[in-house]
Amino acid sequence: MSTTEDRQLRARVDELREELNYHAKKYYVEDAPEISDYEYDRLFYELVHIEQEHPELDDPASPTHRVGGKASDRFEKVTHSVRMDSLTDVFSFEELEEFLSHVAERIPDAVYSVEPKIDGLSCALRYVDGVLVQAATRGDGTVGEDVTQNVRTIFDVPLTLPEPLSLTVRCEVYMPRAVFERLNRRRAEAGTALLANPRNAAAGSLRQLDPKVTASRALSVFVFNFQEGALYADGHAPVSHTETLDRLHELGFHTLEERIRTADRAAILAHIRHLGEARDSLAYDIHGVVIKLDRLADRVTMGEGTATPRWAVAYKFPPEQKITRLEDITVAVGRTGVLTPTAVLHPVRLAGTTVSRATLHNPDFICERDIRIGDFVTVQKAGDIIPEVVCTHPDRRTGDERPFRMPAVCPSCGEPVFREEDEAAVRCTNAACPAQLSRGIEHFASKDAMDIDGLGPQIVESLIREGLIHDAADLYRLRAADVAGMERMGEKSAANL
Numbered sequence: 185m186s187t188t189e190d191r192q193l194r195a196r197v198d199e200l201r202e203e204l205n206y207h208a209k210k211y212y213v214e215d216a217p218e219i220s221d222y223e224y225d226r227l228f229y230e231l232v233h234i235e236q237e238h239p240e241l242d243d244p245a246s247p248t249h250r251v252g253g254k255a256s257d258r259f260e261k262v263t264h265s266v267r268m269d270s271l272t273d274v275f276s277f278e279e280l281e282e283f284l285s286h287v288a289e290r291i292p293d294a295v296y297s298v299e300p301k302i303d304g305l306s307c308a309l310r311y312v313d314g315v316l317v318q319a320a321t322r323g324d325g326t327v328g329e330d331v332t333q334n335v336r337t338i339f340d341v342p343l344t345l346p347e348p349l350s351l352t353v354r355c356e357v358y359m360p361r362a363v364f365e366r367l368n369r370r371r372a373e374a375g376t377a378l379l380a381n382p383r384n385a386a387a388g389s390l391r392q393l394d395p396k397v398t399a400s401r402a403l404s405v406f407v408f409n410f411q412e413g414a415l416y417a418d419g420h421a422p423v424s425h426t427e428t429l430d431r432l433h434e435l436g437f438h439t440l441e442e443r444i445r446t447a448d449r450a451a452i453l454a455h456i457r458h459l460g461e462a463r464d465s466l467a468y469d470i471h472g473v474v475i476k477l478d479r480l481a482d483r484v485t486m487g488e489g490t491a492t493p494r495w496a497v498a499y500k501f502p503p504e505q506k507i508t509r510l511e512d513i514t515v516a517v518g519r520t521g522v523l524t525p526t527a528v529l530h531p532v533r534l535a536g537t538t539v540s541r542a543t544l545h546n547p548d549f550i551c552e553r554d555i556r557i558g559d560f561v562t563v564q565k566a567g568d569i570i571p572e573v574v575c576t577h578p579d580r581r582t583g584d585e586r587p588f589r590m591p592a593v594c595p596s597c598g599e600p601v602f603r604e605e606d607e608a609a610v611r612c613t614n615a616a617c618p619a620q621l622s623r624g625i626e627h628f629a630s631k632d633a634m635d636i637d638g639l640g641p642q643i644v645e646s647l648i649r650e651g652l653i654h655d656a657a658d659l660y661r662l663r664a665a666d667v668a669g670m671e672r673m674g675e676k677s678a679a680n681l
């Protein structure tokens with residue numbers, strides 16, 4: 185390899201590591217991901233491939249050498265007796281076929297369990313003499329957090345077993361879609377920030393210091409693996425994964441639904457397609473399908489890789505897309521004065537939530553994609569968080585569609601707007617612009633800054649409209665009596681604020 189290539193590759197490796205570390209922290213420590221799991225996994229496997237091909241670039245501190253993130257300091261740490269591994273991801277049927285062929289070389293009569301990959305938070309449940317004694321999050325796979333008090337509030341986690349068995353199982357804690365939507369409706373009414381998706385809502389709910397909050401969130405679990413211990417009092421040891429799950433179900437565990445056991449490749453692919461189509465109608469979010477060897481002896485034959493087992497893979501679904509009508513384009517003014525066009529969509533179900541708005545970024549984005557008001561558009565959730573418009577469908581136009589023009593004046597203050605020559609953004613430069621002021625104060629009150637509880641966007645706007653505040657410093661001069669007179673503000677919430 186030439187030195188230039190060497191340097192470029194090394195630079196890419198550094199870039200990937202830095203990016204992966206940043207996003208892992210956002211995801212695991214702050215519960216605030218910025219990119220989709222799908223994108224994250226792509227970056228992750230790009231790095232894995234480079235490190236495998238160029239072992240000289242490998243480093244024990246590389247993010248590929250650990251499975252997940254750091255445990256937060258708020259909970260006791262738990263060292264798992266059986267490592268909680270993650271799986272190798274595959275993104276296409278070709279990659280999946282490669283895995284199946286690789287297994288077939290060593291195990292010609294391989295039998296697989298094919299099951300949905302629930303989009304939640306992985307936990308280990310430990311029972312001693314039939315009593316739940318500990319629940320721990322996966323953390324980095326070796327050390328997790330003790331969330332026993334919180335997990336005890338989950339209704340489908342048995343607190344005792346019908347037999348005095350000592351065992352550990354692995355489950356996925358998730359928030360049912362219906363619960364997630366109810367929770368976000370209440371948050372919208374209260375003017376508090378909406379939760380990004382059911383998975384983050386589940387993670388946030390499980391890592392509450394107050395178990396009462398967890399209890400109010402109505403979480404659920406699916407048990408998907410027997411980790412260790414005794415499943416029968418007489419010492420009988422099951423020979424397959426399916427047998428362990430059937431037995432766990434008998435013991436009162438809520439085991440994974442929608443799984444099949446098969447030796448037939450065509451049946452595996454058919455079940456993946458089926459789950460992909462059923463995805464929308466399930467009561468919970470899934471983000472892929474797990475294909476694993478069913479006979480436990482076969483798993484021993486295939487063995488474990490350095491970071492992931494060789495007896496299973498996870499097939500990841502691509503980001504979900506839907507077609508809907510773009511009914512209007514509105515323009516909002518941000519904290520720095522940037523005017524951002526937003527698509528108002530005919531509401532559509534996407535990746536577990538109802539979507540009625542999508543970002544259009546800036547006027548160039550709209551122009552390049554020739555997005556018109558009235559168009560049918562394909563939308564997807566980037567990062568399964570922020571919906572975005574992917575493309576339009578000109579073949580479905582009726583002639584009534586209207587091109588969009590950026591307003592010449594700020595929609596908030598009416599002052600003329602400006603666009604720098606080399607910039608995509610259009611800005612309002614009026615220092616006294618009320619929209620900028622309220623975004624600024626919202627930011628000041630947000631979790632990332634001062635974390636002022638109960639100061640949502642609606643309250644900020646009312647305070648500005650009533651002339652009670654003109655900048656962030658005015659917040660400290662506010663008295664409960666000033667605030668209590670406002671709409672939607674009771675005496676109690678005014679005092680809290």
Ligand code: ZN
Pocket residue numbers: 517594595596597598599612613614617618619
């Ligand atoms: Zn303005």
